[in-house]
Structure formats: structure tokens, C-alpha cells
Amino acid sequence: MLSEKSVFAGFFLLSLCISQFSSPAHAATKAIRGFADFNFSLTDADDGRSQFRLGQYDTYITGSLTDKITYLSEVVFEYDEGWILDLERLWVRYKFNDALSVSTGKFHTALGFWNRNYHHGALLHTSVDRPIYLFFEDEGGILPIHTTGLLISGIDIGSSRIYYDVMVGNGLGSSPTEDNDSAKSISVYVHSKVIEDVDFGVSFYSDSVSEGAVIDAHAHGGDEALPLGEDVDQLIMSANVSVNKGNVELLTEFAQVTNKGQRTGTKGTTTGLYALGAYSFDDLTPFFKFDLLDPDDADPIFSPGKTTAFSVGVKYDLSYLAAVKVQYTNLDVEGADKENLLRTQLAIGF
Amino acid sequence: MRSKRERNRMRTKMFVLLGLLFVLSVSTYVSAQTVVVIVNAGNRITDLSNADLKTMFKAEKADWSDGKKVFLTGLEGPVAEKFAKMALGLSAKKMNKMWLTKVFQGVIESPQVLANGAAVKQHVANMPGGIGFIDATEVDVSVKILTIDGKKYDGAGYLLK
Numbered sequence: 001m002l003s004e005k006s007v008f009a010g011f012f013l014l015s016l017c018i019s020q021f022s023s024p025a026h027a028a029t030k031a032i033r034g035f036a037d038f039n040f041s042l043t044d045a046d047d048g049r050s051q052f053r054l055g056q057y058d059t060y061i062t063g064s065l066t067d068k069i070t071y072l073s074e075v076v077f078e079y080d081e082g083w084i085l086d087l088e089r090l091w092v093r094y095k096f097n098d099a100l101s102v103s104t105g106k107f108h109t110a111l112g113f114w115n116r117n118y119h120h121g122a123l124l125h126t127s128v129d130r131p132i133y134l135f136f137e138d139e140g141g142i143l144p145i146h147t148t149g150l151l152i153s154g155i156d157i158g159s160s161r162i163y164y165d166v167m168v169g170n171g172l173g174s175s176p177t178e179d180n181d182s183a184k185s186i187s188v189y190v191h192s193k194v195i196e197d198v199d200f201g202v203s204f205y206s207d208s209v210s211e212g213a214v215i216d217a218h219a220h221g222g223d224e225a226l227p228l229g230e231d232v233d234q235l236i237m238s239a240n241v242s243v244n245k246g247n248v249e250l251l252t253e254f255a256q257v258t259n260k261g262q263r264t265g266t267k268g269t270t271t272g273l274y275a276l277g278a279y280s281f282d283d284l285t286p287f288f289k290f291d292l293l294d295p296d297d298a299d300p301i302f303s304p305g306k307t308t309a310f311s312v313g314v315k316y317d318l319s320y321l322a323a324v325k326v327q328y329t330n331l332d333v334e335g336a337d338k339e340n341l342l343r344t345q346l347a348i349g350f
Numbered sequence: 351m352r353s354k355r356e357r358n359r360m361r362t363k364m365f366v367l368l369g370l371l372f373v374l375s376v377s378t379y380v381s382a383q384t385v386v387v388i389v390n391a392g393n394r395i396t397d398l399s400n401a402d403l404k405t406m407f408k409a410e411k412a413d414w415s416d417g418k419k420v421f422l423t424g425l426e427g428p429v430a431e432k433f434a435k436m437a438l439g440l441s442a443k444k445m446n447k448m449w450l451t452k453v454f455q456g457v458i459e460s461p462q463v464l465a466n467g468a469a470v471k472q473h474v475a476n477m478p479g480g481i482g483f484i485d486a487t488e489v490d491v492s493v494k495i496l497t498i499d500g501k502k503y504d505g506a507g508y509l510l511k
Contacts, residue, residue: 029459029460031453031459031460033450033453033454033460060454062453062456062459062460063459063460064419064459067418067419070456070459072456091456093456095412095413097413097417098411098412098413116455117451117455118451119454121450121451121454123447123450124447124450124451124454155410155411155412155457156405156410156411161410193410196404245439246439246440280441280444282441283443317443319443320442320443320444320446320447320450321450349450
């Protein structure tokens with residue numbers, strides 16, 4: 001586990017860079033952008049009904065303070081028994097060059113392709129919804145998809161065209177303003193574009209989650225958020241391959257989350273997988289998506305039912321800032337009746 | 351004297367013929383366009399390889415070799431379609447969406463997608479690190495034209511012709 005002194009040293013180094021090596025001659029830049037999506041769905045579930053639904057309203061501000069310092073802040077307006085404002089990301093970055101940047105703040109955790117590329121921007125991805133195992137933490141997702149901490153990263157390095165993110169953060173159970181324990185999470189994501197139009201990568205994440213950390217109700221399949229009964233060691237490994245060549249889009253990703261109770265030794269391994277394929281005929285893009293979430297009953301943190309989903313659909317690009325999607329999904333959750341869903345979505349960016 | 355019906359038929363034929371001529375002339379003009387890649391006049395770069403051009407306009411690189419930040423500038427319309435297809439093998443919409451993804455990741459500064467070549471030229475001229483593409487006929491001394499893989503835009507084998 002990384003010592004607190006090392007983390008402090010890294011943070012101090014970043015502060016020093018920002019204060020000493022920035023060029024004041026650079027004109028500051030700023031851009032305000034965002035995403036929104038509007039949905040209508042039909043279902044054949046017994047307790048289901050057709051409904052209109054506002055998706056996520058995401059706004060983000062990005063820009064530079066000097067030639068070397070950039071920042072990004074992102075907030076999402078969500079409805080949860082009243083409108084709430086959720087700070088999704090807030091970071092400041094000092095960039096030495098393409099090969100080395102140091103940032104601090106709240107980030108998308110360095111875990112795989114989807115989490116780092118699309119996140120809240122429904123316009124950016126082809127399907128209507130996120131892969132099931134990549135649901136947000138408060139929707140039953142199995143990955144810690146946000147991290148508050150320190151990030152060292154680089155892009156397009158050498159002839160192997162390596163991209164990397166190394167992240168140290170507070171980990172599961174903490175809040176953006178406070179850590180619930182002294183253990184820090186470590187995540188590493190390395191990917192390469194050595195083959196043109198192909199991106200393949202691997203991720204690794206390690207954390208020690210403390211007893212008492214509150215786990216979202218969706219994650220353990222219950223009705224109420226529950227505190228963890230013991231300290232749990234968490235290890236996540238994932239791999240991805242994406243092909244984006246001309247009219248073809250192929251994307252598949254896999255993650256394995258192993259949780260082990262330190263006192264009882266109870267160990268469970270939960271697996272998540274998705275595959276998406278699409279082919280564009282000009283503005284029209286038919287696609288399919290397969291989802292699998294396979295939790296281990298012995299897992300001390302997650303215990304939602306095994307879930308598989310097969311989706312087919314079509315996306316029509318009105319412009320690069322607007323798309324209409326229609327998607328049919330056959331959803332099979334263990335312990336529940338199979339459900340057929342038909343969803344339409346208008347996704348925009350601005 | 352021609353009947354009213356014959357006159358209408360003749361008029362319809364003329365409109366169809368004019369329409370075809372218009373489509374033909376536009377498509378000939380578009381395919382005859384040569385696209386040039388322009389950078390700020392202060393940029394020391396004079397040439398980009400095909401591979402670097404792709405990397406740059408897929409927003410997979412954020413810095414010039416001298417450490418200056420890359421500022422991508424886009425364009426709407428047929429010149430953008432031709433550039434995206436010939437340089438990247440994509441549609442202009444896909445290229446612009448790719449840029450949007452990289453802005454959202456915080457990899458690049460938010461590019462401007464402008465309505466015409468004059469606006470692109472002005473933007474690149476005013477932005478150190480700026481890079482864009484326009485029709486070759488719109489170029490003037492306010493910006494620098496890059497050679498692609500060592501080839502000039504008016505020479506043989508130029509990629510964006």
C-alpha cells in the first residue's frame with residue numbers, strides 16, 4: 001500500500017510545479033460545454049409502464065490557466081427525490097509534455113475504455129445505455145468509477161503509441177472531501193494504439209475498504225445502504241479492445257472484481273463483460289450490444305442477481321452534436337421475470 | 351402552337367436538366383478542390399507525415415514537437431468532408447465527435463468548428479499552435495501551408511488533392 005508520505009510528496013510536487021513553472025504570458029482559455037438526453041421507454045414488465053424520462057444533464061467547463069496548466073470541472077443535474085447537483089469531476093493539471101502530466105482532483109477512475117472515454121456523454125456512445133457492469137456507483141455498478149486523488153498520465157509515447165494513467169486516491173467508502181481510512185487506492189490503466197484504429201488496454205485497481213464503509217443498496221441487492229461488516233481487500237483487473245475504423249465500430253471490455261474479507265477470509269469474484277458492434281451507413285448506424293454481470297454469492301460487497309442483456313438498435317446522427325437512437329433490449333435478471341424494453345433517446349451536445 | 355401540357359412537360363425536363371447540371375458542377379467542384387493544412391505563421395513546423403496528420407486530427411496528440419499546445423480548428427461543409435475522408439478515412443461528423451470525446455476527457459482544448467475558410471484562416475492566424483484545413487484557393491500569407499509527407503499541395507502525389 002502506498003504510504004501517506006509518498007502521496008504528500010506527490011501532491012507537494014504538483015503544487016510546486018503549478019506555482020513555479022507556469023508561464024504567465026499565456027492567455028487563459030475557457031469553454032463551457034455539455035450533454036443532455038431525453039428518453040422514452042416501453043416495457044412488458046408486470047410493474048412497468050411507458051414513460052418519458054430526462055437523462056443526465058451534464059455541463060463541464062474546460063480550459064487553461066497558463067500554457068502548462070489546464071483544468072476541467074463537470075457537474076451533473078440529477079433527480080433523486082428532488083433535483084440535486086453532483087460534482088462529477090474537478091481537476092487541475094500541470095503538463096510537462098505529452099508524455100508526462102500531473103493532476104489533482106476528482107477524476108474518472110483509470111479503469112478501462114468506456115469509463116475514461118464516454119462516461120456521462122450519451123451523445124458520444126452508440127447505444128442508448130451504459131454497459132450494465134459500468135453503471136454508476138449509486139445505480140449498482142461494481143466499479144469505483146470516480147476517484148479523488150492524484151493522477152500521473154501520458155499520451156502517445158514512443159513507436160508503441162502508449163497511453164497511461166496512474167492514479168492514487170481515497171478509494172471506496174470515502175467522499176470527495178474526506179477519506180474514511182488511511183489506505184489509498186491505486187489504479188493503473190495502460191493502453192496502446194500501435195495498430196492503427198485499434199486501441200487495446202489493461203487496467204489494474206487495488207484498495208483496502210474499511211469496515212463501516214457504506215455500500216449502496218443496489219450493489220448488495222437490498223433496499224437500504226449497508227455498512228461493511230469488516231475490512232475488505234479489493235482487487236480489480238480489466239482489459240479492453242476497441243476498433244474504430246471507417247464505418248466499423250467494435251468494442252469489448254471485461255472486468256473482474258475480487259473482494260476478500262480480511263477477518264473472515266470470505267472471498268468473492270464478480271465478473272462484468274460487454275461487447276458492442278456497429279456499422280455506419282452514412283448517418284445511420286445499426287448496432288448490437290451484449291451485457292453480462294455475474295456476481296459471486298460469496299462476495300462480501302456485491303450481490304445483485306446475475307444479469308444478461310442482449311440489445312439491438314439503430315442510431316441516426318442529425319449532426320455531430322445530436323443523435324436519435326432506438327434500442328430494443330431483452331433483459332434477464334436472476335430471480336426476476338425476463339423483461340423486454342424498447343427505448344428511444346435524443347442525445348445532444350453543446 | 352404547343353399545347354399547355356407539352357409546355358409543362360418541356361419546362362419539367364428543363365428543370366431536371368438544370369438540376370443535373372447543378373449537381374454535376376457542384377460535385378466536380380468539390381472533387382476538384384485541393385485541401386491544404388494550415389498552421390499559425392509562427393509555427394516552426396513545415397511538414398507533417400501522413401501518420402502525424404492522422405494523429406493530430408484524431409486529437410491523439412496535444413502538443414507540437416516544440417511543446418506548444420495544439421489548437422484544432424474545424425470547418426463545416428464539403429471541404430471538411432473531403433479532408434476527413436482523405437486524411438482520416440472518416441466522415442466529418444465522426445471526426446468532430448472524436449474531437450468532442452477528447453475535449454470531454456480533458457486531452458485537448460475545445461476546438462472551434464467554423465462556418466467558412468476565411469474564419470478558419472483568421473482563427474489559425476491569431477492562435478499560436480493553431481492548425482486547420484481550408485480550400486487551397488483561400489490561402490494567403492497570414493498562415494503557413496504545410497507539406498504532407500514532403501509533398502506540396504500543387505505537386506504530384508499530394509494526399510488531399
